[in-house]
Amino acid sequence: MTNAQFNTEAVTWRRMIHAQPELTFDTKFVGNFVAEKLQEFGLDEVHKGFARNGVIGVLRGRGPGKTIGLRADMDALPLAETTGRPWVSKIPGKMHACGHDGHTAMLLAAARYLANEKNFNGTVVFIFQPAEERGAGAKVMIEEGVLDRFKIENVFGMHNLPGLPVGRFAIRSGAIMAATDDFTIHLRGMSGHAALPHAAIDPIVAASQIVINLQTLVSRNVDPLDSAVVSVCKLHSGTAMNIIPDTAEIAGTIRTLNPATRQMLRERFHEVVESICAAHRINFTIDFEKNAPAVLNADIQTEVAIRAATDVVGESNVEGDTRPIMGGEDFAYMLEARPGAFMFIGNGDSAPLHNSNYDFDDEALQFGVGYWLCLVNVALNTSA
Numbered sequence: 001m002t003n004a005q006f007n008t009e010a011v012t013w014r015r016m017i018h019a020q021p022e023l024t025f026d027t028k029f030v031g032n033f034v035a036e037k038l039q040e041f042g043l044d045e046v047h048k049g050f051a052r053n054g055v056i057g058v059l060r061g062r063g064p065g066k067t068i069g070l071r072a073d074m075d076a077l078p079l080a081e082t083t084g085r086p087w088v089s090k091i092p093g094k095m096h097a098c099g100h101d102g103h104t105a106m107l108l109a110a111a112r113y114l115a116n117e118k119n120f121n122g123t124v125v126f127i128f129q130p131a132e133e134r135g136a137g138a139k140v141m142i143e144e145g146v147l148d149r150f151k152i153e154n155v156f157g158m159h160n161l162p163g164l165p166v167g168r169f170a171i172r173s174g175a176i177m178a179a180t181d182d183f184t185i186h187l188r189g190m191s192g193h194a195a196l197p198h199a200a201i202d203p204i205v206a207a208s209q210i211v212i213n214l215q216t217l218v219s220r221n222v223d224p225l226d227s228a229v230v231s232v233c234k235l236h237s238g239t240a241m242n243i244i245p246d247t248a249e250i251a252g253t254i255r256t257l258n259p260a261t262r263q264m265l266r267e268r269f270h271e272v273v274e275s276i277c278a279a280h281r282i283n284f285t286i287d288f289e290k291n292a293p294a295v296l297n298a299d300i301q302t303e304v305a306i307r308a309a310t311d312v313v314g315e316s317n318v319e320g321d322t323r324p325i326m327g328g329e330d331f332a333y334m335l336e337a338r339p340g341a342f343m344f345i346g347n348g349d350s351a352p353l354h355n356s357n358y359d360f361d362d363e364a365l366q367f368g369v370g371y372w373l374c375l376v377n378v379a380l381n382t383s384a
Contacts (some may be wrong), residue, residue: 021076065122180328
């Protein structure tokens, strides 16, 4: 089979997966499809059922060597698609708005090529993961023993990036994506007539001060050369213009690259909320969800990834010291457990990720498949 035929097949798979989006751990359709294809390709082992619908494929090379893991995510988002493409989502309210359909198709095509050629020593473990979006599927797969059971020594992941031209790659050693923490603050005062505010305990005033003061967490606590974001994204209270309400709710997210900064902001966040609520006689509770850590690329594996991408597109099309992105990614859990690297692949001038008009650019598939193939060659011939 020629490279052109591999690319055509990858496009077909990608569009088919795009039309059948599934959320979080419920990736039964795509998981079954991936498992069937891996078995058809003749991999040495195919395992289903990790993190409910995750799939593992094991391919041994011509001789002994290292074992590396290559990961692709499979889940979609709860969003109504507006692209109008022929392969538009067939499931109302669900769409592949983050390109996981492309990620799955690229890794699947790489598995087929490698199974045909077996031109490497060592072992490649293909990790098809559910629930990257809001489910920490990577963490679940680790807890279920994926890395240990298959003796994976290094792990590699890849994600498309709108705004980066197709045919380009971007990576950096160290922190490339942020740790993500989410919060919801529940405030309870005492309702009353708007004309008699002294007889009420107003949660809206307290909520307003909390929102303003949370903005100082970064501006007055974080080194300007460090990076952090605190965003309040929800504020709900009240039912009428002449009633001081009983309750208010504030929700948002904190993003950091530095673990020490992450811990400091969490502590300062609680101090700010507690002090303002005490000043306003407001009862409160905080739901604080500590999610994935920062994505930290290991030095050696980053160099491996750069060499592989350079083999595909040339040195001028690989950014080896790209700026970090404050979005989160649960591949961070795998990089906590094993040295590895996370690469960005260009998706061109597309709509942003998590946008109803987003679509993965099929022109990028050939570069992603090429990267995986070169990565296997470089990684299994590098001592680290």
